[in-house]
Amino acid sequence: KELGKFLESENARMRLQQSIHTFTDLCWDKCINKISNKIDRGEETCLTNCVERFLDTSLFIVKRLEETRKNLS
Amino acid sequence: KELGKFLESENARMRLQQSIHTFTDLCWDKCINKISNKIDRGEETCLTNCVERFLDTSLFIVKRLEETRKNLS
Amino acid sequence: KELGKFLESENARMRLQQSIHTFTDLCWDKCINKISNKIDRGEETCLTNCVERFLDTSLFIVKRLEETRKNLS
């Protein structure tokens, strides 16, 4: 049972890390154009907003799907 | 045995749905440029043709590979 | 044990083939612009260099990561 708990939390950690890889990939393409000596303020804000807005979009889509389903039934 | 049959048909259903996701992804990029209030006639025809032609291309490739193999042996 | 060895070598073969598919995909996009009757000299050199430079880049990245880790500890 302890092992089960441990494996489950490792599983969650893995999914978290996978999401971070996916978001970095996506937001890198959206926010980083040229390679400079440091990520500048604008790029940093863009990266943070990119993650936040992507998650907002997810929530918005799921919410809207649920409403559609409620209206149908 | 009944379970085996059930699982196999579920497996086929899953592959079918996965293909539909793949084709929607591909043909969306090929046929939908701007987001309007409804998919218009031209876009609908493009989506249907995109699926049909993609499958034609698959069949064409497989057939041609088989002919090449026959000519070699 | 013999079976284990056999399966392991098949596994290595599979990873090798998967890498070849990945590199062909990547280097096709980088080196082949229009479809002609044969791959010309320039395209062939580009494909070979593409594989070589991609692997150089991998080695460079891994080496540099290891150095960073050494400097930190």
Added chain:
Amino acid sequence: QVRNELALANAQELINKINEKCFSKCITKPGNKLESSEQTCVAKCMDRYMEAWNIVSRAYISRVQRESNSQGESL
């Protein structure tokens, strides 16, 4: 239960694709919040994507049926 998991996986995949396609189409410069114009765009884009999914499904299933009929004939 297997069927439920399948339906869930299918819905999840559809949501992921909508998310990916509509985020890239509607949120070109991610700002401090999801603007109402962006929400409208996502809502429309989502409806269009599901329409497209239905059209593609119909086209694919009818093709699969035609192929299996003509294979039956040729036997």
Added chain:
Amino acid sequence: QVRNELALANAQELINKINEKCFSKCITKPGNKLESSEQTCVAKCMDRYMEAWNIVSRAYISRVQRESNSQGESL
């Protein structure tokens, strides 16, 4: 039998890649049927892709061999 399955998986993956690359290069506006000009393009594209696959294979395998030789030397 394992080897056969492997060869099959490999051929399947090659077909999938050819399909994806050559459809996107040759069928820019999908019409009512696969035009003969599109078929010619797919046939050519397919031959080029397999040529490219062979060139990449040779380059990769010879590199892997060079690396394992030089590792042997450095030991």
Added chain:
Amino acid sequence: QVRNELALANAQELINKINEKCFSKCITKPGNKLESSEQTCVAKCMDRYMEAWNIVSRAYISRVQRESNSQGESL
């Protein structure tokens, strides 16, 4: 040991992504060797990618924490 494998898989995935992104940004025309200007570009690109990865991690984890807090409140 599970944790080590996880960390390894994570590092491997990061290396793969850096490789893919920085090769496509820095080696536009692959030549006979990795030029020193290309090496400089890859080194910079790699540092930027890891910076981006850190920024994205912070943003994502802080969002997940905010969401789980506000869910607690609404119960």
